Amino acid sequence: MTPExxxxxxxxxxxxxxxxxxxxxxxxxxxxxxxxxxxxDDLGEVLVSLGELRKLADRYWVKxxxxxxxxxxxxxxxxxxxxxxxxxxxxxxxxGAPKRECDVSFxxxxxxxxxxxxxxxxxxxxxxxxxLVHQAALTFKRDVIAKRRQKR
Amino acid sequence: xxKVHVAKDFTQFPGGRLRSTGKGSGQEFRERFLVPALELKxxxxxxxxxxxxxxxxxxxxxxxxxxxxGWTLAQVKQVIKIEAGPAFEIYARLIQDYxxxxxxxxxxx
Numbered sequence: 661m662t663p664e665x666x667x668x669x670x671x672x673x674x675x676x677x678x679x680x681x682x683x684x685x686x687x688x689x690x691x692x693x694x695x696x697x698x699x700x701d702d703l704g705e706v707l708v709s710l711g712e713l714r715k716l717a718d719r720y721w722v723k724x725x726x727x728x729x730x731x732x733x734x735x736x737x738x739x740x741x742x743x744x745x746x747x748x749x750x751x752x753x754x755x756g757a758p759k760r761e762c763d764v765s766f767x768x769x770x771x772x773x774x775x776x777x778x779x780x781x782x783x784x785x786x787x788x789x790x791x792l793v794h795q796a797a798l799t800f801k802r803d804v805i806a807k808r809r810q811k812r
Numbered sequence: 813x814x815k816v817h818v819a820k821d822f823t824q825f826p827g828g829r830l831r832s833t834g835k836g837s838g839q840e841f842r843e844r845f846l847v848p849a850l851e852l853k854x855x856x857x858x859x860x861x862x863x864x865x866x867x868x869x870x871x872x873x874x875x876x877x878x879x880x881x882g883w884t885l886a887q888v889k890q891v892i893k894i895e896a897g898p899a900f901e902i903y904a905r906l907i908q909d910y911x912x913x914x915x916x917x918x919x920x921x
Binding site: 736740741743744747748750751755759760763764766767770771774775776777778779780781 | 872
């Protein structure tokens with residue numbers, strides 16, 4: 661093999677390696693961007709569910725169980741579905757301490773929305789409870805957004 | 813050691829607090845699974861996964877209700893263990909919260 665051939669071969673191998681490296685880097689960047697987008701989508705879904713939960717809580721707690729009549733179990737199902745949906749997404753988004761902190765932040769929301777006399781047939785209208793629901797929900801909203809930012 | 817899978821052995825749809833609210837109440841769960849385990853001192857693991865979600869009113873009645881019925885937190889912890897996957901950990905934390913709140917109330921009385 662002549663020196664010219666060695667130089668040409670080295671240049672070819674170098675070009676191939678550079679191209680491969682560029683592809684690997686591009687792939688990693690795309691994957692990281694995809695992961696970030698997925699987290700943003702998950703956060704959006706949590707916030708939508710939280711908004712729905714607050715509206716449902718308003719309609720549920722402002723009336724007694726007997727005033728809600730046949731709508732009572734329907735509201736109850738929607739409330740629990742949104743609560744559990746938020747739990748599922750949080751478990752997908754976070755692990756370890758951030759997950760634990762999100763759970764701890766969401767617990768007062770769950771207790772306010774679906775605790776106490778939730779589901780009782782003789783439940784009176786308890787509209788004064790709504791301030792707790794909305795305060796807890798706003799605190800959780802702030803916490804989950806902060807945890808999402810920490811993952812950037 | 814007894815293992816109780818709530819979704820399989822009780823209901824996939826845990827309901828409200830009291831039997832009067834219908835099937836799958838916290839009171840019913842407590843009386844059917846938790847109280848017998850405590851009375852027999854037969855260790856029981858409660859598996860939360862697989863249910864559609866647990867209203868805190870259900871959890872308070874089922875577990876907090878044990879302390880209100882006269883058991884101590886130490887007795888409950890000795891016999892009842894909770895198992896929960898990531899999406900169900902929050903329910904295990906709520907159980908712990910209700911047990912501790914009721915124990916504090918009991919001790920303060």
